[in-house]
Amino acid sequence: MDRTVMKWLILAIAVPAMCIIVSSFILSYYEVGFVSWEGDALFYILNIVAMLIGCAAEEIGWRGFLLPNLQKKYTPFTSSVIVGILWGVWHLNFTGGLFGFVLYTITIIEMSILMSWLYNKTAGNLVLMTVWHFTFNATSHMFLWDRFTLQLFAIESIVFGILCLFLFVAERNSSFFKSSAGSIQV
Incomplete structure (x- = not known):
């Protein structure tokens, strides 16, 4: 594996894991209270396999199909927001009622922005998108099991939002936020 791919792989693992761990500490x-994710070996194996299959299938749809098609018409940023909204609605997470759903969807939109940036930086590497998604889900199971509350959704939206602000500052003059020839900026 070359160094460039390794750099992006480390980022795809470290960023979502760090965000979940920071959210857990907060x-x-x-x-x-922390609640451990408990089960026997079969429980863990089945959950990990299900997560991996689910993450790969979702990424084929979100970033393998939808994002590239949206980017033909919109900026990568706008496209990632659209994907994030649809992704948040797809999960229909009403833990905490309507406000919880809104906070959860905001976090998913923020994660979609970060993932779309990585997707574009790696020429559409779906393996890295699956690794990111899987890392997010697996670390959520390890550190946030049975802690899905309005507080968590608020904290996650702030943590992921801060990273989005850093991305905006670092990439504000890049094509990620600006329309290219033939695209429509929304």
């Missing part, structure tokens, strides 16, 4: 600070 929850603990606010005394939202």
Whole structure:
């Protein structure tokens, strides 16, 4: 594996894992107790296989099909927001009611922005998108099991939002945010 791919692989693992771990520590600070993800070996194996298959299937749809087609018409940023909205709605996570759904969807939109940036930087590497998605799900199971509350969704939206702000500052003059020839900026 060449160094460039390794750099992006490390990023695809480190960023979502770091965001989940930071969110977990903040929850603990606010005394939202840690609940361990417990089961026997078969439980873990089946969950990991299901997560991997689910993440790969979703990424084929979100970033393998939808994102590239949207980017033909819109900027990568706008396209990633559209994908994020659809992805958030797809999960229909109403933990915490309507406000919880909105906060969860905001986090998914932010994650979609970060993933779309990585997708474009790696010439559409779906393996890296699956690794990111899987890392997010697996670390959520390890660190946030049974802690899905409005507090968590608020914290995650802030944590992922801060990363999106860093991305905006770093890439504000790039084609990620600006329309290219033939695209429509929304």
